[in-house]
Amino acid sequence: MKTHDKIKSTIAVIDHEIAHLSSVFSTYKRLYVSDEETRKLLGETDSAFFGDLYIVYLNYIAVAVSRLLDPATTGKKANLTIFTLINLLKDDGHSEADELKERLKEIKTKAYNFTEPRNQLVSHLDYDVNNNGSNSKAIPSFVTSEFDSFYEDVGVLMNDIRIILDMSPYMYEWGIVGHGSGRKLLHRIQSAADDIKKRSEQGAASDR
Numbered sequence: 001m002k003t004h005d006k007i008k009s010t011i012a013v014i015d016h017e018i019a020h021l022s023s024v025f026s027t028y029k030r031l032y033v034s035d036e037e038t039r040k041l042l043g044e045t046d047s048a049f050f051g052d053l054y055i056v057y058l059n060y061i062a063v064a065v066s067r068l069l070d071p072a073t074t075g076k077k078a079n080l081t082i083f084t085l086i087n088l089l090k091d092d093g094h095s096e097a098d099e100l101k102e103r104l105k106e107i108k109t110k111a112y113n114f115t116e117p118r119n120q121l122v123s124h125l126d127y128d129v130n131n132n133g134s135n136s137k138a139i140p141s142f143v144t145s146e147f148d149s150f151y152e153d154v155g156v157l158m159n160d161i162r163i164i165l166d167m168s169p170y171m172y173e174w175g176i177v178g179h180g181s182g183r184k185l186l187h188r189i190q191s192a193a194d195d196i197k198k199r200s201e202q203g204a205a206s207d208r
Helices: 003-032 036-068 082-091 099-110 112-121 143-165 184-207
Strands: none
Touching: 003 036, 003 082, 036 112, 036 184, 082 099, 082 112, 082 143, 082 184, 099 112, 099 143, 112 143
């Protein structure tokens, strides 16, 4: 495959990953960074389950952000990341590659609340990380504005790459959905909660 074709296929994969990540974060935000009524519904339905799911979302988002920002290679293994894409641009003779790489390094530096916990998460068998007597696992901690900043900066960078290649811009700011809808999920949770409440009331009435 020619380098130019590799660039376009790499962009397609990265675009899919960015869109999916945005959709996952949108659902996470709808469930957990929401109004008091939503938090109450989750707590009353199954607080333990949604507490565990909260950690799953945090872990997934941290890993997904970090994977996009991974270096082009890890050891002898090539990674499909934005750094790889920029290296391909350089190989294809695009002089803008060095400036793009510096911008991406700045984005990665700002995203430390995603990348540092992820590094601990994937080093679960690392002796020095885990043999500290606490039996604790790394739990990512970030705020919505940090994700929004990452998403916006990466979207601008990717569209600048598209301009270099005379490709049409991708509407990252639209938050294209590929994962699911938090609103739809909450509707199903509410329906289940209402059904459980109804059955409980019917059971109580039949016992009288």
